[in-house]
Amino acid sequence: MRLSQYFLPTLKDTPAEAQIASHRLMLRAGMVRQSSAGIYSWLPLGLRVLKKIEMVVREEQNAIGCHEVLMPTIQPADLWRKSGRYDDYGPEMLRFVDRHERDMLYGPTNEEQITEIFAEAVRSYRELPQMLYHIQWKFRDEVRPRFGVMRGREFLMKDAYSFDLDGAGARRSYNKMFVSYLKTYERLGLKAIPMAADTGPIGGDMSHEFLILADTGESEIACHRDFLEMSLINQSIDFDGDLQPIVDRFTGKYAATDEMRNLETEKALGEDLVTARGIEVGHIFNFGTKYSKPMGASVAGPDGQDVAVEMGSYGIGVSRLVGAIIEASHDENGVIWPDSVAPFQAGIINLKSGDGDCDNVCEDIYRKMRNLGVEVLYDDRDARAGAKFADADLIGLPWQIIVGPRGVKNGVVELKNRKSGDRDELSLEAAFSKISG
Numbered sequence: 001m002r003l004s005q006y007f008l009p010t011l012k013d014t015p016a017e018a019q020i021a022s023h024r025l026m027l028r029a030g031m032v033r034q035s036s037a038g039i040y041s042w043l044p045l046g047l048r049v050l051k052k053i054e055m056v057v058r059e060e061q062n063a064i065g066c067h068e069v070l071m072p073t074i075q076p077a078d079l080w081r082k083s084g085r086y087d088d089y090g091p092e093m094l095r096f097v098d099r100h101e102r103d104m105l106y107g108p109t110n111e112e113q114i115t116e117i118f119a120e121a122v123r124s125y126r127e128l129p130q131m132l133y134h135i136q137w138k139f140r141d142e143v144r145p146r147f148g149v150m151r152g153r154e155f156l157m158k159d160a161y162s163f164d165l166d167g168a169g170a171r172r173s174y175n176k177m178f179v180s181y182l183k184t185y186e187r188l189g190l191k192a193i194p195m196a197a198d199t200g201p202i203g204g205d206m207s208h209e210f211l212i213l214a215d216t217g218e219s220e221i222a223c224h225r226d227f228l229e230m231s232l233i234n235q236s237i238d239f240d241g242d243l244q245p246i247v248d249r250f251t252g253k254y255a256a257t258d259e260m261r262n263l264e265t266e267k268a269l270g271e272d273l274v275t276a277r278g279i280e281v282g283h284i285f286n287f288g289t290k291y292s293k294p295m296g297a298s299v300a301g302p303d304g305q306d307v308a309v310e311m312g313s314y315g316i317g318v319s320r321l322v323g324a325i326i327e328a329s330h331d332e333n334g335v336i337w338p339d340s341v342a343p344f345q346a347g348i349i350n351l352k353s354g355d356g357d358c359d360n361v362c363e364d365i366y367r368k369m370r371n372l373g374v375e376v377l378y379d380d381r382d383a384r385a386g387a388k389f390a391d392a393d394l395i396g397l398p399w400q401i402i403v404g405p406r407g408v409k410n411g412v413v414e415l416k417n418r419k420s421g422d423r424d425e426l427s428l429e430a431a432f433s434k435i436s437g
């Protein structure tokens with residue numbers, strides 16, 4: 001991509017309405033623009049990041065045999081009357097009437113919709129277990145939308161749903177999702193800690209929120225220090241095997257948010273206790289037959305008797321993650337993207353656009369990188385070097401190839417790493433091999 005032809009409306013000044021780093025940086029880096037309170041347009045750079053996060057989430061869902069569907073944003077109220085939630089949901093649900101006077105709503109979540117689809121299609125226990133997900137916009141008319149895309153009214157969520165014959169099966173599905181979530185967040189460069197969440201009237205121990213630590217988090221959290229070191233990366237996981245040992249390892253130590261905290265346990269932990277603020281980036285939940293019973297989602301069991309299926313739902317805040325990743329990884333100059341979600345892998349900074357030699361070298365690098373399949377942003381603008389450096393750091397280009405008249409003469413480029421700040425002079429070949437890892 002040539003920056004001179006790109007749509008990247010960066011801002012020099014800090015927008016006054018933004019209270020936290022990620023919101024400020026997303027506006028300054030030209031990633032999003034507010035349309036109305038809690039509702040955003042995604043501009044090219046922001047959309048690239050959103051799509052990358054979506055892709056990581058999608059790959060990890062597919063990897064556990066969860067099948068992608070796409071359900072509508074608009075749902076009929078009658079569907080929600082069947083589960084009884086139409087009256088329960090309250091003012092967060094956006095309700096409206098279509099031209100035929102039918103009550104409609106903009107979906108805040110999709111349990112009812114998926115349960116109906118399942119109930120019409122599946123008749124026998126032999127077709128179980130089943131897991132389905134979609135990545136779709138939701139609307140919740142939050143009283144206090146704030147912090148940019150972190151607490152929006154319209155937001156992108158991955159929500160998955162599992163269907164099992166019995167409690168043991170539901171536990172297996174839950175465990176699959178639990179472990180898959182740990183992997184997903186690690187791939188996104190995040191340390192997400194699973195914390196037991198309130199299961200409400202259903203009870204049991206099958207609800208967890210996944211939180212990442214950040215000073216601007218909305219929740220007060222406390223956990224065992226060991227969580228900071230726990231990892232699944234480089235571990236090959238058999239998702240068809242018994243995942244309970246992994247789940248036990250990640251739930252065996254103390255971790256709790258707000259109302260779930262236990263001050264006595266915390267006192268006993270002493271030095272091992274970490275208290276911090278956290279951002280909820282996912283929430284998984286087993287709710288048994290709460291929807292399957294009223295909505296008639298049952299299958300014929302092995303003995304021919306009808307049984308209501310055991311269900312669970314599993315959410316990841318995809319658009320919130322854009323903000324959360326920035327909260328977890330930025331400095332005073334801008335964003336520091338984890339490689340997996342960086343909008344571009346590398347940038348080329350032409351220090352002297354218009355200078356024949358510099359232009360030629362840059363064009364050559366640009367062509368070669370594109371041929372290698374590297375996503376590259378070439379700053380070919382007629383602008384000061386300082387402004388180009390500032391923008392490259394602001395939008396967080398992980399590798400920056402800096403080309404100036406002196407280097408061109410000596411056959412070298414400068415390669416800057418955004419994360420470490422290291423700058424090296426080296427040959428183009430050496431720079432390429434560093435960038436491609």
Ligand SMILES: Nc1ncnc2c1ncn2[C@@H]1O[C@H](COP(=O)(O)OP(=O)(O)O)[C@@H](O)[C@H]1O
Binds near residue numbers: 149150154318320
């Ligand atoms: N208003 C919102 N803006 C952005 N993301 C949200 C919002 N509400 C929920 N999410 C994301 O969707 C995930 C699943 O939502 P859920 O747990 O149902 O919401 P809540 O915790 O608000 O009840 C959350 O973990 C969060 O990451």
Ligand SMILES: [Mg+2]
Binds near residue numbers: 280
């Ligand atoms: Mg939640």
